[in-house]
Each structure stands twice: as C-alpha cells, then as structure tokens.
Amino acid sequence: MPVAQAQVGTILRDFVGGNPVDGSLPSGITLDNGLLFGATIQGGAFSSGLLFVIGTSGSNFTVIHDFAGPPADGASPNEPLVFNGTIFGTTYVGGTDGFGTIFKVATNGTGYTVLRNFTNIPDAQYPVAGLISDGATLYGTSLDGGSDGVGTVFKIDMDGANFSILHHFTNNPDGAMPQGQLWLDGATLYGTTASGGNNNLGTIFKLNTNGGDYSVVFNFSNTPSAKTPFAGPTLAGGLIYGVGTAGGTDNLGAVFCLATNGAGFTVIHSFTNSESQSPQGALVESNGILYGTSVARGTGLSGTVFQLATNGADFLVLQNFTNATTGANPKGPLVFNGNTLFGTANTGGSGGGGALFSLQLSPVITLQPQGGTITNGDSVTFISAATGATPLGYQWLFSTNILISDATNATLAFANANLPGVYSMKVTNNFGSVTSSFALLTISSQPLLLSSGFDLLSGSYSFTFVDIAGSTNRLWATTNLADSSAWYAIATNVMATNAPWFYTDANTARTNDYRFYRFSTP
Numbered sequence: 288m289p290v291a292q293a294q295v296g297t298i299l300r301d302f303v304g305g306n307p308v309d310g311s312l313p314s315g316i317t318l319d320n321g322l323l324f325g326a327t328i329q330g331g332a333f334s335s336g337l338l339f340v341i342g343t344s345g346s347n348f349t350v351i352h353d354f355a356g357p358p359a360d361g362a363s364p365n366e367p368l369v370f371n372g373t374i375f376g377t378t379y380v381g382g383t384d385g386f387g388t389i390f391k392v393a394t395n396g397t398g399y400t401v402l403r404n405f406t407n408i409p410d411a412q413y414p415v416a417g418l419i420s421d422g423a424t425l426y427g428t429s430l431d432g433g434s435d436g437v438g439t440v441f442k443i444d445m446d447g448a449n450f451s452i453l454h455h456f457t458n459n460p461d462g463a464m465p466q467g468q469l470w471l472d473g474a475t476l477y478g479t480t481a482s483g484g485n486n487n488l489g490t491i492f493k494l495n496t497n498g499g500d501y502s503v504v505f506n507f508s509n510t511p512s513a514k515t516p517f518a519g520p521t522l523a524g525g526l527i528y529g530v531g532t533a534g535g536t537d538n539l540g541a542v543f544c545l546a547t548n549g550a551g552f553t554v555i556h557s558f559t560n561s562e563s564q565s566p567q568g569a570l571v572e573s574n575g576i577l578y579g580t581s582v583a584r585g586t587g588l589s590g591t592v593f594q595l596a597t598n599g600a601d602f603l604v605l606q607n608f609t610n611a612t613t614g615a616n617p618k619g620p621l622v623f624n625g626n627t628l629f630g631t632a633n634t635g636g637s638g639g640g641g642a643l644f645s646l647q648l649s650p651v652i653t654l655q656p657q658g659g660t661i662t663n664g665d666s667v668t669f670i671s672a673a674t675g676a677t678p679l680g681y682q683w684l685f686s687t688n689i690l691i692s693d694a695t696n697a698t699l700a701f702a703n704a705n706l707p708g709v710y711s712m713k714v715t716n717n718f719g720s721v722t723s724s725f726a727l728l729t730i731s732s733q734p735l736l737l738s739s740g741f742d743l744l745s746g747s748y749s750f751t752f753v754d755i756a757g758s759t760n761r762l763w764a765t766t767n768l769a770d771s772s773a774w775y776a777i778a779t780n781v782m783a784t785n786a787p788w789f790y791t792d793a794n795t796a797r798t799n800d801y802r803f804y805r806f807s808t809p
Contacts, residue, residue: 315366
C-alpha cells in the first residue's frame, strides 16, 4: 500500500560542495538557546569540515570553526554537543596520529582546544558519533581501537582531564564497532554495536558510568528480527527503542522495542518497499510518538522522515527526500523545537553538499473549503485537507464556533442544505490546532406556491407560500400585463421558521374582471 506524505519540509540551508566558505555533507545538529549548531564532514576553509550555527528560520548562518586536519587539528566532525556556551565534539579522523580527536570551542568560536588526540591501539580510534554529558564528564564511543581493535566506550572530563576507556569491545560475545551515540539514564550508559555479539549482527549493551557491570542486553539475529543498528538507543517510558539498519520482514530495516533488562524484544515496524529503507538516525520520542529517518527509498528514492506510535501504530512518512530538491540520505539525529523537527540531509540539495531542513508537525491546512450559492434544499459538500503529525482530529464548525454534530472528518456533506452562513474545519493533533478559512454558503431564496384557491362566495383569492426561514417574500398584483409599471405590491412577509405564509387577497373578482399575481424575494 502506498504511504502518504504528511508534510513538506522547508530547506533552511543548502550546502555547496567545494565552496571554501561553506560546509559539505552535514553530520548532525543540536539545538541550544533557540539556535541550531551543526557540523559538516567536508568543506570549509581547509576542506576538512566545519562547525556552524544558524537560526531556526535559516537566518544568520555563521562558521564557528574550520577544521584544519592533521596533525594540529581533527577532520570530519560528528554531531556537536552544546553545554553552557561550549561546543564539545569528536572528529572521525585527523589529529596527531590521524585517528580522530575530542575538542571543545566556545559557541562564539573562541578558545578552540583539542582535548584528546586518539592514538594507536589500545587507544580508542575513529569515533563516528557525538558525545553525551552528565554535566561533568563526557562519554562517547569509537568505531575502532581498543585492545581488540573493534571499538570502545570512553569518558573524559569536560576540561580534557582523566581520559579513560570504560570498555574494550571483543566482537563475540559483547559486540563490535559501535556507531551510535550513547544514552545516559541515571548512572547507566546504554548503546548499540553494529556488528559482533552471538550472531555477529550487533548488540544492545549497558554499563555503569564508571565502566562496571557491562552486559549485553540483547543480541540481534537474522530476519525477521531487526539487525545491524547504526543508531544508538532511545529510552522512553522505561523501554528501549531503536532501529536496525537491516532486518525486519523484508530485510529493509525495522523499529524495535524491549525492556531495559532485555525482555520482550519486539519489532514494532518493518519497513517495506513502498515506505523507506535503512533507518540510521536515532529515534526521537514526543507524546508517545517516535520520529526517525531513513537513508534510502521513499517516493523520492532518497530517504524519509517517518513517525509511528510507541506501540507501532500510525506509521506515516512525514517527508520524502528527492535529492536535488530537498537533499538526500538523512542520517543524523532529529531535534525538536516546539512544534518543529529539524534535521540534516547528508547529501544532495541544490548545492550538492546536503541540506538543513525543518518540518512543522502542528497541523497545516493544505486545501481550504470553498463556499458558493445553492438553491434551498439542494445538496452541498465542503472538502478540506490538512497535514501534520498524526493522529489528526477533525471538527467542522458553523458560524465560527458552533460544533456540527458528527462532522469529524475532512469532508462535510448535506443532502438538503437549508442553513446559510460560514463553515470551517478545525484540525487538531498533539502539537496544536489550526482552523481553515471560512467558506460562505449562500442559499438563494426560491419561493414555492404550495396551494391557491378562489372563494366563490367572497370573491377572494388565497395563497400558501413557503421559502427559507428569514427570507423576505412579496406578493404583487396587476390588471394590465402590457404595462410593467402597473405592478404593485399588495403584501410583504418575512418567512417564519417552519411556518408557511398564508395570504388572502380580498380585492379580486368582485372589483376586477381579471387580476394577475406574481411572487418575488426583494
């Protein structure tokens, strides 16, 4: 079944590959004090990547630091961490030995310092994820290095002191090659490895912040299980959520859930050909809804932003990437700011170097209802449409604020319309509400003669008329059809609700050989 796209994102920045003043291939962003801080793997003054800051509207793009590469500086920075006015981060390569670095710099670009140059085994090497902090210590992972050369978990004080490796991965049974960011819950660190473990398909692990009590929470296995997680875990409601870059029923990737003790592992969504493929960004949870990214497929064949409930329901593609238009291959973590998601497309875009995008999750009316004029009693249908994070709730309103009973979908239809006025649709979701423009329905008055009759005894003529309530109706008479000016009004009536108009003309046959009548709505 085709998957509908709920929203169209806004491109805040197109990165231009090869431009010395711009970055290329953004690796991720974070939000601090209403500003977006990010990193690019390539580009910048030395073609080794850069740090930048930009407003949430896309304004005031500023380069904070251009990485110079080895031996004095790192290269290819990962997503940054901002804490108390300072940016902390890792570079995948560069530094004195080429194995990457840990750095810090003030958000205004001053005080850039390399806190750690990674060296030869058994040191950590090649970090591909950003850092997390408990306020005093930084924690991270490295793809390689360690005593067995298959990755580490490390920590370092925020001033660069007391670096230590908390865990050396050994492939089997504890996993290998961690690529995702850690998650800190109290004094416990949770993470994933992309390979290793009992089935060599990756693991979920946990350990204390002092390095003790390391344990494998879960070993990934073959399809239909999720497997090969590139992204780190997300904890919500006491459960671990995450994505497998592969696995699921079609081996295109999956979203999974399990308890922190490893019990109850469940694939809550398997990706299909019509949806997307290879989710690589860590999930973000808000109000019981998970948001994530995939790097491939979707209708634009360049990846997606998706959502689903924590129980696996309500899967929806929020954004289909189309390479040159909107960027491609979103793999970095998403961030929230109010009702808006922000993220990066790693490649593509109009500049060819990736893109920074925003995605509004509160409802947006995409089709406004249209009014019109009908005849009393005709049928009428109002059609509106909206996008936004599901579930969406609909309610039609009359006269700006009167709820119409049972009118709770995007279409409002009346078989016998008889109530003129303004109609609108209110759409609500977890992030807010929006009301459509007013559609004015005008019902034209169409007087109808129900009965008429001549009284031989009195010589009078009686009429019974109906029209819509509140309409003004007028009865005219003449004895000379040849003279249009000879018509004169003999009675005027404002039609009452549910009441026809009865009128008797006593001045008929006793005083005229003939008499003509007409009925109008002046």
